[in-house]
Amino acid sequence: MQVTITVNNRSITRDVEARTLLVDFIRGELALTGTHVGCDTSQCGACTVLVDGKSIKSCTMLAVEADGHEVSTIESLEKNGELHPMQAAFRECHGLQCGFCTPGMVMSTVDLLQNNANPSEPEIREWLEGNICRCTGYHNIVKAVQHCASGTKGA
Template sequence: MSVSISLSVNGKQVTGTVEPRTLLVTFLREHLRLTGTHVGCDTSQCGACTIHVDGVSAKSCTMLAVQADGTEVTTIEGVATNGTLHPLQEAFRDNHGLQCGFCTPGMVMSSLDLLKQNPNPDEHEIREWLEGNICRCTGYHNIVKSVQAAATAMRG
């Protein structure tokens, strides 16, 4: 049995037909070919699959595609606008907040949610917020520096 879903992804309306058990991350990666959202653990532990659903960060490996029906989803591909990196993406680049890059999309998406809720977080708040995101390269120091730099840039 298949189910039709319709949602907005990165500002574009998309539709698809999925099995009810299809994970949202699978729909994004395999049906829409948005491979920036990574699958690291399939158990909501690593945060590599973090996206925004209706403006709030969510781990797409534990959300069904049918649960996203009617929502607005933003993936890492939707963060840059018109070929211009978002200030947070620039900060990750400028402050060496990425090493292998596997965790980076999830770190960026989680950090965007943090900065929306708290535009001036301190180091402890950033580290606490990112506890659900794992960096295999242990690059946390530069990730925190990146978020702090982006917060400053975004505040103007």
């Protein structure tokens, strides 16, 4: 089936099998390998991307469902060599160890701050229900989100 998906502001038309998962389209077809596949069972959130601005798990959406929609991956965040404030906050606060979960954590928390510019610590922790970190790095991830939120206040 032919699909036309805007990925990171670029309109892309490809022929895909109906069963192709969005994450496989992103990684396999477009070679945007920043989006990870952790569990493939919609639990770990490593595959989180934004579709029409909302965070979703791209292992649990078909590429054909994204036809006509806008997808943003982790690769879209850095602009002209400058990290996105959330990426910078993760670096600043050491919000990662192995880094596998990080793209999903970053995309998910970018969506959090879109919805709630100044979340409390419990709100951040509750939002991160959908993202699993096996290095048990949650504490610094939460700090990174707080750091980013405080830095972007009023921005």
